[in-house]
Amino acid sequence: MPTLVRDLEIVPDAWTLVASGAVPAPVPARAILPFEEWRERRAVLPVGRTGTWVEGDVEAEAVGPHAANLPLIAVHFPAFADGRGLSLGALLRTRYGFDGELRAYGDILPDLAQYLHRSGFDAFVLADRRSAEVAIASVGSITDHYQASVRQPVPAFRRR
Amino acid sequence: MGAASGLQVYRYEEFDQRFIDERVAQYREQTQRYLAGELTDDQFLQLRLRNGLYIQRLAPMLRIAVPYGTLSSEQLRALAEISRRYDKGYGHLTTRQNVQINWPALEVVPDILADLAKVRMHCIQTSGSCIRNVTTDQFAGVAADERVDARPYCEIVRQWSTQHPEFDWLPRKFKMAFNGAAADRAAIHVHDIGIRVDRTGDEVVFDFLVGGGLGRTPAIGSVIRTGLPERHLLTYLEAIMRVYNRYGRRDNKYKARIKILVRAMTPEVFRDRVDAEWEHLKDGPSTLTPEEIDRVVRCFEPPAYPRREDQAALLAERRLASPRFNAWMRNNVAAHKVPGYAVVTLSTKLTGVPPGDVSDVQMDAVADWADRFGFGELRIGHEQNFVLPDVPQEHLFELWERADAQGLASANLGLLTDIVCCPGGDYCSLANAKSIPVAEAIQREFDDYDYLHDLGPIELNISGCMNACGHHHVGHIGILGVDKKGAEFYQIALGGHAGEDASLGKILGPSFSRDEVTGVIGKILTVYVDERIEAEPFLHCVRRIGIAPFKERVYANAG
Numbered sequence: 165m166p167t168l169v170r171d172l173e174i175v176p177d178a179w180t181l182v183a184s185g186a187v188p189a190p191v192p193a194r195a196i197l198p199f200e201e202w203r204e205r206r207a208v209l210p211v212g213r214t215g216t217w218v219e220g221d222v223e224a225e226a227v228g229p230h231a232a233n234l235p236l237i238a239v240h241f242p243a244f245a246d247g248r249g250l251s252l253g254a255l256l257r258t259r260y261g262f263d264g265e266l267r268a269y270g271d272i273l274p275d276l277a278q279y280l281h282r283s284g285f286d287a288f289v290l291a292d293r294r295s296a297e298v299a300i301a302s303v304g305s306i307t308d309h310y311q312a313s314v315r316q317p318v319p320a321f322r323r324r
Numbered sequence: 325m326g327a328a329s330g331l332q333v334y335r336y337e338e339f340d341q342r343f344i345d346e347r348v349a350q351y352r353e354q355t356q357r358y359l360a361g362e363l364t365d366d367q368f369l370q371l372r373l374r375n376g377l378y379i380q381r382l383a384p385m386l387r388i389a390v391p392y393g394t395l396s397s398e399q400l401r402a403l404a405e406i407s408r409r410y411d412k413g414y415g416h417l418t419t420r421q422n423v424q425i426n427w428p429a430l431e432v433v434p435d436i437l438a439d440l441a442k443v444r445m446h447c448i449q450t451s452g453s454c455i456r457n458v459t460t461d462q463f464a465g466v467a468a469d470e471r472v473d474a475r476p477y478c479e480i481v482r483q484w485s486t487q488h489p490e491f492d493w494l495p496r497k498f499k500m501a502f503n504g505a506a507a508d509r510a511a512i513h514v515h516d517i518g519i520r521v522d523r524t525g526d527e528v529v530f531d532f533l534v535g536g537g538l539g540r541t542p543a544i545g546s547v548i549r550t551g552l553p554e555r556h557l558l559t560y561l562e563a564i565m566r567v568y569n570r571y572g573r574r575d576n577k578y579k580a581r582i583k584i585l586v587r588a589m590t591p592e593v594f595r596d597r598v599d600a601e602w603e604h605l606k607d608g609p610s611t612l613t614p615e616e617i618d619r620v621v622r623c624f625e626p627p628a629y630p631r632r633e634d635q636a637a638l639l640a641e642r643r644l645a646s647p648r649f650n651a652w653m654r655n656n657v658a659a660h661k662v663p664g665y666a667v668v669t670l671s672t673k674l675t676g677v678p679p680g681d682v683s684d685v686q687m688d689a690v691a692d693w694a695d696r697f698g699f700g701e702l703r704i705g706h707e708q709n710f711v712l713p714d715v716p717q718e719h720l721f722e723l724w725e726r727a728d729a730q731g732l733a734s735a736n737l738g739l740l741t742d743i744v745c746c747p748g749g750d751y752c753s754l755a756n757a758k759s760i761p762v763a764e765a766i767q768r769e770f771d772d773y774d775y776l777h778d779l780g781p782i783e784l785n786i787s788g789c790m791n792a793c794g795h796h797h798v799g800h801i802g803i804l805g806v807d808k809k810g811a812e813f814y815q816i817a818l819g820g821h822a823g824e825d826a827s828l829g830k831i832l833g834p835s836f837s838r839d840e841v842t843g844v845i846g847k848i849l850t851v852y853v854d855e856r857i858e859a860e861p862f863l864h865c866v867r868r869i870g871i872a873p874f875k876e877r878v879y880a881n882a883g
Contacts, residue, residue, distance in 0.1 A: 244367070245493050246574060247492065248570055248574075250489065250490045250493065250569070254489070273370075276493075278487075278489075279487075279492060283490055298357070302350070305346060305349065305353070306347065306487065307346060308343070309343070309487055309489070311483070311485075311610065312609050312610050313489040318609050319558075321483075321613065322616075
């Protein structure tokens with residue numbers, strides 16, 4: 165069963181992902197809408213109550229300006245080896261100041277968790293509980309890295 | 325001379341050691357999950373590749389990182405020991421200055437990594453779609469024509485690229501090279517990013533070439549930035565990598581390298597994209613501090629060379645007495661920037677031995693010579709040879725005798741038989757054709773040193789497939805293995821070159837069977853000898869007369 169990890173803990177998922185072309189009316193609370201459909205409806209949705217999902221190759225420039233009005237952005241990873249979502253996440257956090265829940269879902273290998281965590285994702289959906297536990301452990305498997313990241317904006321060489 | 329004084333390698337601190345130790349534990353846990361059936365083959369593939377482990381035709385192959393080709397005698401001895409304990413007692417020097425062992429069992433790779441970590445070595449990012457080992461001039465720090473020693477900058481980039489949070493899952497593999505000398509021995513024109521290092525006044529500056537590469541679509545890199553001050557190195561690289569990670573193609577692995585993106589966007593648009601991205605990153609926390617640059621530069625400071633005199637008279641006498649020593653001096657010994665010293669290349673290109681293959685005994689011997697005839701440091705060049713950077717001239721003859729006894733003194737450096745060759749179909753599952761037997765046949769046919777010296781510098785490169793690990797596009801003579809209805813054939817190109825005036829070889833015409841290759845090379849050489857003007861080198865001759873005269877001779881009787 166898909167298992168949500170938020171802030172490195174397994175938690176129940178209160179949100180519902182809505183597929184393209186399947187947005188119910190009225191939009192229920194805590195729905196994650198496809199980005200285009202969220203954008204079309206944003207004037208009539210209660211402020212800060214509906215999330216959106218995007219593919220990893222969406223332009224950060226398209227989503228970023230809406231960051232302040234979004235409580236949750238979910239980034240879909242079509243394949244775990246597709247690193248576009250990592251750059252998107254880093255841009256949403258650092259350039260657009262997004263401070264809501266940044267969630268990765270799709271083909272999330274537990275070993276990707278350390279990269280997600282460091283690129284600004286605070287939530288990821290794993291295939292099952294065991295994978296979720298491995299993902300949490302993997303984030304802590306390296307104490308410190310050389311370069312700066314969203315999580316640690318000061319590179320190691322400035323902290324020596 | 326002892327190993328303790330003036331060893332020019334990056335000195336690990338607690339931080340560096342902890343990182344590689346934890347990386348070993350991380351990989352051990354990944355291997356255990358795979359063996360327990362928790363990871364599929366495809367999932368584990370991506371994880372093991374990021375640790376240098378390929379599953380090859382005959383067995384796994386482990387690629388060990390030798391950052392920018394520099395290692396200590398202690399590290400080379402450890403490699404010899406690893407090759408004995410876990411392998412069949414030999415290793416392979418690669419064209420990216422790394423070392424491969426060919427028979428490690430998947431289950432024991434974590435133990436090999438643990439042994440490597442004890443001598444500050446690892447296999448991190450030696451394969452997979454990530455930033456690979458950064459390479460440079462194998463003569464860095466000692467070459468007489470050097471402007472700036474690029475090794476500290478290679479090390480800074482190695483650290484920055486190690487498990488980068490954003491750039492470890494790229495569209496495709498990513499290779500960078502630095503060159504800080506007048507001659508380009510690092511092939512910066514045919515790398516994803518090639519960086520030319522120079523000095524203006526007191527400041528070190530970089531020129532960036534992007535989108536060069538070999539493989540299926542060979543390309544010469546485009547200059548997108550010149551004179552970038554050193555403090556901006558990492559932020560500018562981040563900007564390039566971010567543009568590539570976001571926009572590089574992922575739908576077709578053959579179109580996923582950055583060269584395809586640069587070509588599709590045009591170099592000008594690509595440059596503008598990078599500049600726009602860099603505006604946000606410039607002067608941020610990843611900007612290098614003078615203290616950090618200084619810390620790394622100090623690791624590579626020249627040793628305190630004991631004063632020595634040039635030994636012209638002694639060497640002249642020895643050379644006169646021994647024609648073989650004379651040939652070795654002429655080809656394998658280069659000028660050192662300090663009087664009384666020389667830079668020696670120990671060739672692995674002995675006929676009958678696959679180019680780049682070295683035994684454990686040879687590795688131990690080279691390590692001993694690095695201590696005895698230097699400061700305990702040595703290099704691996706991208707031509708798959710060892711380099712001893714600091715040999716006192718008075719010891720050259722003694723070193724030559726020892727190297728000769730170990731089969732490491734072939735005096736063919738830069739000559740036709742100093743062949744650069746990938747492992748090919750004998751070992752590699754990607755290869756279309758074998759490459760090692762072709763190299764050996766050529767070495768056997770052209771074994772007359774007088775003839776080879778008369779021919780002068782000729783770079784011959786062989787790749788067993790279009791992935792071009794043997795860099796055939798930039799060989800003066802480039803040989804590519806192709807598959808023709810299940811049979812192995814070889815396409816031959818002329819006029820490639822990887823230096824500052826880089827060019828890609830032009831294909832002669834239809835490919836040849838393996839039996840024909842040596843004869844074709846012979847015909848090509850005859851045309852050159854007939855056509856050359858005085859001492860005109862092969863490459864210049866090909867550039868002047870074009871490939872038509874060669875084509876004519878080679879296909880003359882083909883009907």
